[in-house]
Amino acid sequence: MIEARQVTLQYQDDTLALQDVNLSIKPGDLVYITGPSGSGKTSLLKLFMGIEYPTSGILTVMGQTVKKGETAGIRRLRRSIGPVFQEFKLIKGRTVMENVMTGMRFLGMRKKDIREAAAYALDRVGLGHKKTSLVENLSWGEAQRVAIARAVARKPSIILADEPTGNLDHDNAVNIMEILKSFRDSNTAVIITTHATHLIGQEADAMYIRIDNGHLTINRRA
Numbered sequence: 001m002i003e004a005r006q007v008t009l010q011y012q013d014d015t016l017a018l019q020d021v022n023l024s025i026k027p028g029d030l031v032y033i034t035g036p037s038g039s040g041k042t043s044l045l046k047l048f049m050g051i052e053y054p055t056s057g058i059l060t061v062m063g064q065t066v067k068k069g070e071t072a073g074i075r076r077l078r079r080s081i082g083p084v085f086q087e088f089k090l091i092k093g094r095t096v097m098e099n100v101m102t103g104m105r106f107l108g109m110r111k112k113d114i115r116e117a118a119a120y121a122l123d124r125v126g127l128g129h130k131k132t133s134l135v136e137n138l139s140w141g142e143a144q145r146v147a148i149a150r151a152v153a154r155k156p157s158i159i160l161a162d163e164p165t166g167n168l169d170h171d172n173a174v175n176i177m178e179i180l181k182s183f184r185d186s187n188t189a190v191i192i193t194t195h196a197t198h199l200i201g202q203e204a205d206a207m208y209i210r211i212d213n214g215h216l217t218i219n220r221r222a
């Protein structure tokens with residue numbers, strides 16, 4: 001579902017964020033991406049979402065080529081991606097339920113189905129009892145779980161989580177990782193970046209990507 005061949009990403013200021021990326025991610029994969037701050041983790045996820053385009057090389061995500069001029073296709077592609085990114089903040093003054101429903105407004109679903117999917121996602125992240133709470137009254141860990149519910153409620157084929165455990169204490173961080181992993185199934189790939197290597201599981205069948213200065217080292221335990 002994600003295929004990269006010789007992909008390079010160079011930003012406008014000439015920063016070479018990613019070099020010669022070759023990878024193949026399949027439905028059902030669990031992928032951990034680690035590497036120090038500034039190594040290129042977020043840049044890689046932005047390529048997967050079509051927020052950035054490869055400077056050279058070929059990237060396809062769910063059959064869609066990620067490149068300039070593919071605006072409509074990339075917009076369609078994003079419907080099948082559930083992003084948990086730091087900058088996609090929750091909307092203050094709205095309830096937990098409303099925040100989760102926002103992520104599905106553009107999918108052309110019936111209101112009743114949106115409501116049901118949101119409630120189900122909140123149950124899955126253990127926040128079924130907080131549906132009517134305002135998001136500003138939540139703890140960090142709870143807020144992050146709302147962000148996950150918002151990302152997964154529309155049943156995306158790819159879940160992308162960028163440093164989802166930042167700002168969390170150890171127990172909450174472990175909990176967030178477990179919740180994210182629980183959404184992996186035969187049709188859904190879960191991709192998680194973190195610089196906290198101690199939070200990475202030892203799943204026998206996961207894919208481990210280490211990024212150093214834009215260079216990937218891939219280890220697939222199969």
Ligand SMILES: Nc1ncnc2c1ncn2[C@@H]1O[C@H](COP(=O)(O)OP(=O)(O)O)[C@@H](O)[C@H]1O
Nearest residue numbers: 011013015017036037038039040041042043044
């Ligand atoms: N929009 C941008 N323009 C120019 N340089 C950028 C931009 N975004 C990130 N970078 C640079 O690209 C490199 C990789 O950044 P990033 O992907 O954010 O790393 P990480 O997520 O691993 O911390 C860094 O040198 C960073 O400064």
Ligand SMILES: [Mg+2]
Nearest residue numbers: 041042043163
């Ligand atoms: Mg980052």
